[in-house]
Amino acid sequence: MRTRLQHSWATAVEAVGLFRGEDLKGNKGSQNWLRLFKLMSAEFAMAESSKAPSNVPSHDDRVKELRELDAELDASAMLQNMSHAVRWTDIAVPSNTPARYYLIRFDNALKRVMVEPHFVPRWAMKSYDNAEELDNQSGRETSNVVLVEADKIENLKVAYPNYFGDVQLFKTQLNRLLKGKDVEEYTVAPQEQVNTNRPRENPDLVWFKRRIRWS
Structure with a gap:
């Protein structure tokens, strides 16, 4: 934690x-x-x-x-x-892209993050294996690669902020x-408490009576 x-x-x-x-x-x-x-x-x-x-x-x-x-x-x-x-990813991968899988590749030489959206798990794994194989063949760690599952690119950035x-x-x-200021500590705002003694509300059944009369 x-x-x-x-x-x-x-x-x-x-x-x-x-x-x-x-x-x-x-x-x-x-x-x-x-x-x-x-x-x-x-x-x-x-x-x-x-x-x-x-x-x-x-x-x-x-x-x-x-x-x-x-x-x-x-x-x-x-x-x-x-x-x-890395803000180019906002343009390269729109937030409405309905992809389920994302291959994130961090290029150590270019200092750039590249994101490939994938829709089929099989092809997502294939791309991941190919990316890993390139480093294995060269013997140099030219990139960091991770394959993640996320509903939206925004969730992806929240879950893996270090890659972005x-x-x-x-x-x-x-x-x-x-600037001579202190560190600003973050606190959680107090949550509204549920009033268990709240009086019972009588439902408005006017709409239901009208429906019976119309039928």
Whole structure:
């Protein structure tokens, strides 16, 4: 189980790793990006009233270091560009496409997400096998491929945000910190309670009486 902030962090780690071709999830790759994510995890922990890791600096020093890392990595701009780079899927695959299966292919070289809608499970699996075979033959991991089932492309993007660079929530929180603001924690609005003592309502049977008279 994850909170919204935790999920945005995990999504950003995987998305940036995909774009950079690095296993950031496995703590491998750019030390600066790994440091940025570590500092952000501490900020998210504090925002959710959890204990920050013992091996990170104080809040003020964290924000100072985040500003330095953002300037060096151009992190905010990269996170924004990742979303722009994949918006073409809104045009390539209309929301009213009645496809049941989608083959998502992330090209590590071109930094692009490609989506193939499929209507028949057999052909969907065939496309998936062909995509996997290309990497197996070359011996290089040139792409990440996943075959998913979804009713609409919108559901697909919600279920697999990392493949679409959906890291805007993480970017928003980073920008808040860079501007000297605190992380904005998300809460669930109170739900309306059902009144079990509500008085019984008498149904209006006028329409029924008219129908009997007309017949």
